[in-house]
Each structure stands twice: as C-alpha cells, then as structure tokens.
Amino acid sequence: MDTEAFLDSVSEEIHQHNAMMLHALMKLMFDGELSREQVAGWARQFWVIPHTHLINNAGKLAHAQLWRGGFLQQLMESPYDRDMTAKLGEAVLDEMGKTEISPQSHYDCYFFLTDALGIPMAEMGRPEDLLPNSLLVMHAWTKSALEFSLLELIASHNFVNDHTNTIAYPRLCEALMGHYGLSRKAVTWFDLHGEVDKAHGAMSRSVLAQLVQTEEDRRVVRYAVKFGLGIKWALFDGVMNAYVNKSYPI
Numbered sequence: 684m685d686t687e688a689f690l691d692s693v694s695e696e697i698h699q700h701n702a703m704m705l706h707a708l709m710k711l712m713f714d715g716e717l718s719r720e721q722v723a724g725w726a727r728q729f730w731v732i733p734h735t736h737l738i739n740n741a742g743k744l745a746h747a748q749l750w751r752g753g754f755l756q757q758l759m760e761s762p763y764d765r766d767m768t769a770k771l772g773e774a775v776l777d778e779m780g781k782t783e784i785s786p787q788s789h790y791d792c793y794f795f796l797t798d799a800l801g802i803p804m805a806e807m808g809r810p811e812d813l814l815p816n817s818l819l820v821m822h823a824w825t826k827s828a829l830e831f832s833l834l835e836l837i838a839s840h841n842f843v844n845d846h847t848n849t850i851a852y853p854r855l856c857e858a859l860m861g862h863y864g865l866s867r868k869a870v871t872w873f874d875l876h877g878e879v880d881k882a883h884g885a886m887s888r889s890v891l892a893q894l895v896q897t898e899e900d901r902r903v904v905r906y907a908v909k910f911g912l913g914i915k916w917a918l919f920d921g922v923m924n925a926y927v928n929k930s931y932p933i
C-alpha cells in the first residue's frame with residue numbers, strides 16, 4: 684500500500700469512529716433532544732477543547748523539527764524544515780486571530796456560546812464544575828502536545844479532527860441554532876473551525892505524507908489516531924453520565 688492509500692484507509696477509520704458525529708450524546712444534540720440545561724452542561728465541559736487549542740498548536744510548532752524517537756536521534760534525522768515550521772506557525776497565528784482566514788481569537792469566540800447559554804465567563808473552567816473525564820481529557824490532551832513526537836501529534840490531533848470537524852461542526856451549528864435557539868454569533872467557534880480546519884486538514888495530510896516513511900511510522904500513526912479519537916469519546920462519556928444518564932452525581 685502506498686502512503687496515499689494508507690492515509691485514505693486511516694481517514695476512513697477516523698470517519699467510522701468519530702465521536703463528534705457518532706457519540707450518543709451528539710446524536711441527541713443533532714436531533715434536538717437535549718434540554719437547554721444539558722446543552723449548557725455540554726458547553727461547560729467542551730470548554731477544555733478551546734482552552735487547550737493554543738497550547739496544542741504551540742506544542743506542534745515546538746516539535747516542528749522533531750519527527751520521531753529520542754531528541755538526539757530527531758536532531759540528526761530532521762534538519763530544519765522551513766515549510767514545516769511555516770505551516771505549523773500558521774496554525775498558531777490562526778489560533779490567536781492573526782490571519783486572513785481567521786481574524787478573531789478562537790478562545791474569545793467560545794464565550795459567545797457560553798454567554799448565550801447564560802454561563803458567566805468567570806465560571807468557565809472552575810475546578811468544581813469540571814467533570815473527572817474533562818480533567819483527564821485536558822491533562823492527556825495538553826500533555827500529548829508537549830510530549831508526543833510531531834508524527835504522533837499530527838496524527839492524533841490534526842488528522843483525527845480537522846477532516847471530520849469540517850463535516851460535524853456545520854451540522855452542530857445548524858442543530859444549535861435550529862433546535863436550541865442560538866444565534867449565528869453564538870456558534871462562531873464551531874463555525875470558524877468548520878472553515879479553518881479545511882486548511883488545517885489539507886496541511887495535516889501533506890505533513891503526514893512527508894513524515895510517514897516506514898512500516899513502523901504507519902503503526903505509530905494508527906496508534907496515535909486511536910488516542911486522538913479517544914479524547915472526545917472520553918469527554919462526551921463524562922457529559923452523558925453527568926447530565927443525561929445522571930449516573931454521575933453533580
């Protein structure tokens with residue numbers, strides 16, 4: 684199998700196991716079957732994703748020259764790559780709202796949603812409100828950004844999310860506006876990622892095509908993808924247990 688066919692098969696796997704589209708909580712969301720309080724509970728927990736976007740992208744930039752293995756091996760194997768650094772630097776600038784395709788700070792935009800749902804900004808991220816699953820996700824997600832190799836990071840963070848966000852986020856925006864009465868402004872964070880991630884998706888695929896050279900690299904990609912998929916499954920399981928099944932007391 685050549686690299687393009689390999690990436691197609693991984694992409695297929697991601698679409699078939701994507702929590703944003705397939706988790707039972709999201710199905711309830713898309714069908715308009717959650718209460719507004721449940722949507723607000725979900726938004727409180729989903730905050731860990733926008734909260735970690737900048738550090739995760741900065742982590743990837745820091746790893747721009749470190750592809751795999753231990754750092755001395757990495758330094759020998761991966762000479763400074765201007766294009767790679769520029770691509771990853773662009774994602775950091777997008778995050779801060781400093782590019783043409785992304786003129787607003789992503790983090791700031793998330794509060795349009797929580798404001799509309801009546802959650803005071805000062806309450807976002809309060810330890811007493813975050814569920815155990817959300818804490819695990821926040822920890823694993825940022826830790827991976829700092830410690831994974833670039834190959835693991837691009838596979839688990841970008842390749843998993845960027846291609847599927849472009850499908851799931853527009854659907855989510857429609858559901859939030861259509862079923863839960865939110866404005867277009869309130870869903871800006873999801874709206875803009877539906878767009879920005881088209882560019883990031885293309886970037887992640889071309890970076891992977893460059894980095895994946897051996898059978899071992901392919902095994903690492905498949906493993907990293909499974910880790911990346913797990914982030915939103917774990918996050919939404921927590922929300923489901925606390926706000927829908929009520930098996931976790933809050």
Ligand SMILES: [Fe+2]
Pocket residue numbers: 736778789876
């Ligand atoms: Fe972002």
